[in-house]
Amino acid sequence: xxxxxxxxxxxxxxxxxxxxxxxxxxxxxxxxxxxxxxxxxxxxxxxxxxxxxxxxxxxxxxxxxxxxxxxxxxxxxxxxxxxxxxxxxxxxxxxxxxxxxxxxxxxxxxxxxxxxxxxxxxxxxxxxxxxxxxxxxxxxxxxxxxxxxxxxxxxxxxxx
Amino acid sequence: xxxxxxxxxxxxxxxxxxxxxxxxxxxxxxxxxxxxxxxxxxxxxxxxxxxxxxxxxxxxxxxxxxxxxxxxxxxxxxxxxxxxxxxxxxxxxxxxxxxxxxxxxxxxxxxxxxxxxxxxxxxxxxxxxxxxxxxxxxxxxxxxxxxxxxxxxxxxxxxxxxxxxxxxxxxxxxxxxxxxxxxxxxxxxxxxxxxxxxxxxxxxxxxxxxxxxxxxxxxxxxxxxxxxxxxxxxxxxxxxxxxxxxxxxxxxxxxxxxxxxxxxxxxxxxxxxxxxxxxxxxxxxxxxxxxxxxxxxxxxxxxxxxxxxxxxxxxxxxxxxxxxxxxxxxxxxxxxxxxxxxxxxxxxxxxxxxxxxxxxxxxxxxxxxxxxxxxxxxxxxxxxxxxxxxxxxxxxxxxxxxxxxxxxxxxxxxxxxxxxxxxxxxxxxxxxxxxxxxxxxxxxxxxxxxxxxxxxxxxxxxxxxxxxxxxxxxxxxxxxxxxxxxxxxxxxxxxxxxxxxxxxxxxxxxxxxxxxxxxxxxxxxxxxxxxxxxxxxxxxxxxxxxxxxxxxxxxxxxxxxxxxxxxxxxxxxxxxxxxxxxxxxxxxxxxxxxxxxxxxxxxxxxxxxxxxxxxxxxxxxxxxxxxxxxxxxxxxxxxxxxxxxxxxxxxxxxxxxxxxxxxxxxxxxxxxxxxxxxxxxxxxxxxxxxxxxxxxxxxxxxxxxxxxxxxxxxxxxxxxxxxxxxxxxxxxxxxxxxxxxxxxxxxxxxxxxxxxxxxxxxxxxxxxxxxxxxxxxxxxxxxxxxxxxxxxxxxxxxxxxxxxxxxxxxxxxxxxxxxxx
Numbered sequence: 001x002x003x004x005x006x007x008x009x010x011x012x013x014x015x016x017x018x019x020x021x022x023x024x025x026x027x028x029x030x031x032x033x034x035x036x037x038x039x040x041x042x043x044x045x046x047x048x049x050x051x052x053x054x055x056x057x058x059x060x061x062x063x064x065x066x067x068x069x070x071x072x073x074x075x076x077x078x079x080x081x082x083x084x085x086x087x088x089x090x091x092x093x094x095x096x097x098x099x100x101x102x103x104x105x106x107x108x109x110x111x112x113x114x115x116x117x118x119x120x121x122x123x124x125x126x127x128x129x130x131x132x133x134x135x136x137x138x139x140x141x142x143x144x145x146x147x148x149x150x151x152x153x154x155x156x157x158x159x160x
Numbered sequence: 161x162x163x164x165x166x167x168x169x170x171x172x173x174x175x176x177x178x179x180x181x182x183x184x185x186x187x188x189x190x191x192x193x194x195x196x197x198x199x200x201x202x203x204x205x206x207x208x209x210x211x212x213x214x215x216x217x218x219x220x221x222x223x224x225x226x227x228x229x230x231x232x233x234x235x236x237x238x239x240x241x242x243x244x245x246x247x248x249x250x251x252x253x254x255x256x257x258x259x260x261x262x263x264x265x266x267x268x269x270x271x272x273x274x275x276x277x278x279x280x281x282x283x284x285x286x287x288x289x290x291x292x293x294x295x296x297x298x299x300x301x302x303x304x305x306x307x308x309x310x311x312x313x314x315x316x317x318x319x320x321x322x323x324x325x326x327x328x329x330x331x332x333x334x335x336x337x338x339x340x341x342x343x344x345x346x347x348x349x350x351x352x353x354x355x356x357x358x359x360x361x362x363x364x365x366x367x368x369x370x371x372x373x374x375x376x377x378x379x380x381x382x383x384x385x386x387x388x389x390x391x392x393x394x395x396x397x398x399x400x401x402x403x404x405x406x407x408x409x410x411x412x413x414x415x416x417x418x419x420x421x422x423x424x425x426x427x428x429x430x431x432x433x434x435x436x437x438x439x440x441x442x443x444x445x446x447x448x449x450x451x452x453x454x455x456x457x458x459x460x461x462x463x464x465x466x467x468x469x470x471x472x473x474x475x476x477x478x479x480x481x482x483x484x485x486x487x488x489x490x491x492x493x494x495x496x497x498x499x500x501x502x503x504x505x506x507x508x509x510x511x512x513x514x515x516x517x518x519x520x521x522x523x524x525x526x527x528x529x530x531x532x533x534x535x536x537x538x539x540x541x542x543x544x545x546x547x548x549x550x551x552x553x554x555x556x557x558x559x560x561x562x563x564x565x566x567x568x569x570x571x572x573x574x575x576x577x578x579x580x581x582x583x584x585x586x587x588x589x590x591x592x593x594x595x596x597x598x599x600x601x602x603x604x605x606x607x608x609x610x611x612x613x614x615x616x617x618x619x620x621x622x623x624x625x626x627x628x629x630x631x632x633x634x635x636x637x638x639x640x641x642x643x644x645x646x647x648x649x650x651x652x653x654x655x656x657x658x659x660x661x662x663x664x665x666x667x668x669x670x671x672x673x674x675x676x677x678x679x680x681x682x683x684x685x686x687x688x689x690x691x692x693x694x695x696x697x698x699x700x701x702x703x704x705x706x707x708x709x710x711x712x713x714x715x716x717x718x719x720x721x722x723x724x725x726x727x728x729x730x731x732x733x734x735x736x737x738x739x740x741x742x743x744x745x746x747x748x749x750x751x752x753x754x755x756x757x758x759x760x761x762x763x764x765x766x767x768x769x770x771x772x773x774x775x776x777x778x779x780x781x782x783x784x785x786x787x788x789x790x791x792x793x794x795x796x797x798x799x800x801x802x803x804x805x806x807x808x809x810x811x812x813x814x815x816x817x818x819x820x821x822x823x824x825x826x827x828x829x830x831x832x833x834x835x836x837x838x839x840x841x842x843x844x845x846x847x848x849x850x851x852x853x854x855x856x857x858x859x860x861x862x863x864x865x866x867x868x869x870x871x872x873x874x875x876x877x878x879x880x881x882x883x884x885x886x887x888x889x890x891x892x893x894x895x896x897x898x899x900x901x902x903x904x905x906x907x908x909x910x911x912x913x914x915x916x917x918x919x920x921x922x923x924x925x926x927x928x929x930x931x932x933x934x935x936x937x938x939x940x941x942x943x944x945x946x947x948x949x950x951x952x953x954x955x956x957x958x959x960x961x962x963x964x965x966x967x968x969x970x971x972x973x974x975x976x977x978x979x980x981x
Contacts, residue, residue: 148775
């Protein structure tokens with residue numbers, strides 16, 4: 001069954017989203033709402049990773065329940081870097097680029113949840129469907145957050 | 161008539177009354193030494209500008225000087241009573257260090273100049289920036305202490321004339337969450353409750369609301385109910401042993417930052433025990449099933465762990481709330497300035513909604529304000545929202561506002577949510593806001609993480625205009641300082657938390673060349689040549705009354721409808737509650753009485769936000785969710801605070817406001833009785849923590865967070881273990897440092913974290929990780945008041961208890977000396 005591949009991709013894309021949120025958080029430490037919220041929202045994806053790994057065994061997949069780790073040194077370097085360039089206008093463009101990428105990644109994860117939910121219905125697998133129903137709304141909220149922040153930040157960055 | 165020391169007895173003498181009874185009149189008066197009531201030349205009508213209660217009073221004038229105040233017996237808000245800040249605070253008006261001439265920066269120093277020169281400087285910079293960058297270079301940051309007429313003028317010139325999106329008030333720090341919580345639950349700002357709900361309630365639940373200190377006269381009303389027959393039960397949620405906590409049937413003292421978990425625990429009990437009004441929920445609300453689902457996750461045992469509150473206490477509180485017949489809920493900074501502010505405040509709304517306790521006597525919600533005119537900052541759009549609760553994401557509303565202002569709708573920035581003050585500071589930091597005009601507020605003391613704020617405001621590339629009555633810490637950093645008139649020196653209206661509108665009349669002339677804020681804003685608009693689409697001046701009014709008439713037109717048909725109010729109607733008698741229009745010529749005591757809300761998609765002020773992420777809800781989503789404009793029940797999960805205690809910083813710091821001082825003490829610090837009652841900063845900690853750290857009452861201690869340090873004398877109080885409290889009033893204007901610390905820090909905001917609630921954008925002042933160390937022994941108790949939440953926990957010398965200086969005696973008349981009610 002090709003379904004194992006869906007789980008594997010889901011696991012990868014949630015891990016990737018969590019990682020991107022953490023990178024954005026560190027890179028924009030001086031944009032405090034981005035810094036704090038991105039970390040909060042990364043936790044959702046990390047929890048999704050755990051839950052996907054938990055259920056994957058039922059489908060013959062062995063996926064790591066631990067979300068992809070962060071490198072301590074790089075984190076600090078990015079945060080310091082953020083503080084150093086935080087007073088320069090170019091950081092605004094970088095923020096827009098990061099938010100745009102985040103939005104696209106979250107859209108991708110959202111599409112993955114759609115696939116998983118469709119498969120769950122085909123297999124009449126209630127646990128799997130419940131997982132999708134629990135996690136997918138959070139993905140959509142991550143998406144809307146990225147989109148909202150993008151809209152909110154764009155004018156000042158682009159027209160100043 | 162009795163004389164009483166209102167510093168020692170902040171709430172005065174009890175006048176008990178029963179449920180459903182009329183609160184007796186008690187007229188409070190304080191006059192300058194040697195002045196008797198008969199000596200007074202005239203009494204001039206106004207209301208309090210030193211807290212948010214809206215206490216009506218008359219200013220005593222003799223020889224064209226303010227010589228005292230007297231409460232207005234006939235007013236619905238206070239029935240003649242005044243709080244300590246009202247009784248003594250008026251003296252600040254006559255301080256010798258009032259600003260009397262404009263100042264400009266020359267060679268690095270502020271020097272006196274004339275109005276033309278100062279205004280020309282602002283004009284030159286405004287025009288240059290508009291030409292070079294456009295409106296995004298200009299920001300306006302105002303207050304919660306000007307008048308409606310002034311806010312409306314500022315909002316109009318900034319949004320409709322300059323075209324900038326960067327407009328906010330310091331109400332962001334105190335009342336933004338009140339407004340946002342009401343918008344989220346009811347689609348629109350507007351207070352469901354009325355102060356008279358206190359007269360009828362059988363349960364009053366106060367969430368993070370130390371009303372005894374922030375609205376002393378409202379607490380007096382509650383105390384009088386408690387002293388009478390059939391008193392209400394009080395539920396208090398506060399980590400400190402406040403006067404409210406002492407009077408409470410149940411006092412819950414949760415770990416800072418866990419309010420949403422606590423509220424979900426209470427909702428869990430209410431829902432699982434079936435203490436809900438299913439009929440009301442069916443008929444008047446959407447979203448209940450989401451709340452049921454969320455609350456299920458918060459059984460009392462789990463909540464007890466998260467919040468550090470016994471499960472039985474949560475059950476007991478929920479039981480009392482669940483059995484209440486007339487439930488009044490009030491909320492303030494303990495929720496608004498803490499983690500998940502809006503989500504927590506919305507859960508309080510949910511309690512009243514699902515119990516069907518709205519719009520009936522005793523059944524209300526008071527999402528409180530922190531400042532006297534905060535409601536007007538919100539209504540008039542001086543907090544960045546569009547005037548008269550118009551919805552920036554509804555094109556029809558923008559067009560309607562453009563019609564009122566006679567401008568092109570495109571001229572009103574509405575492409576994204578308004579820029580809140582913390583974001584404005586970020587734009588000033590990245591260099592894209594290059595001119596900031598601050599009126600009537602002191603961000604160099606009141607915003608979080610002061611070292612950062614100072615470094616932003618000090619930048620050469622930022623042109624800072626400060627309009628104030630004293631040379632505040634912020635004014636000392638300005639490029640241009642404009643001297644303003646204040647309460648008693650200008651005329652205007654303002655509205656308190658229960659929608660009561662008062663007129664505040666000019667009693668005396670402002671000092672020197674100081675001008676009313678309204679005049680300053682109008683002057684700027686005209687000098688800038690701001691025009692409507694027919695080439696006429698954008699600002700078409702010229703004095704307070706004509707500004708009020710213009711504002712009324714802007715509110716026509718909106719929830720905050722002022723069209724039935726005139727200055728004449730406000731003169732004499734009592735304040736009037738909006739909406740006041742043809743249908744409700746005497747105002748409206750309770751809104752939402754019929755279970756109808758201002759939440760219809762075409763009418764609502766906002767489509768709301770995600771309570772966790774803050775992402776705006778799209779118009780289409782809102783219409784699908786709530787096509788008929790019912791009350792919106794929004795659930796929220798608990799998220800831990802962004803800064804948690806650690807090995808290095810094992811405690812949690814909360815900051816707050818206290819009884820005798822107001823904000824950064826610009827006025828109260830210049831009133832001798834108030835300043836003597838709370839002369840310097842203190843830090844509170846519990847007896848257990850004091851023992852653990854080897855600290856005694858009165859010791860000098862250093863409080864540190866990752867952002868800075870403050871030195872303060874220790875008060876061992878009834879605060880929760882593991883929590884420190886610092887009052888936020890004490891900055892540097894009366895120290896050698898001038899605008900910044902000279903050595904040890906004194907301002908609580910040296911320590912606070914830069915972070916805010918994602919929905920309301922209110923900064924989080926109450927969950928910083930901190931540590932405390934003893935620096936030196938003291939020579940007596942700390943300067944903290946003993947009458948309030950900072951009351952000492954253990955034995956305490958009698959002669960060190962808070963009492964007034966000789967001039968603190970005030971008159972109290974329980975007969976009707978000030979007039980009938």
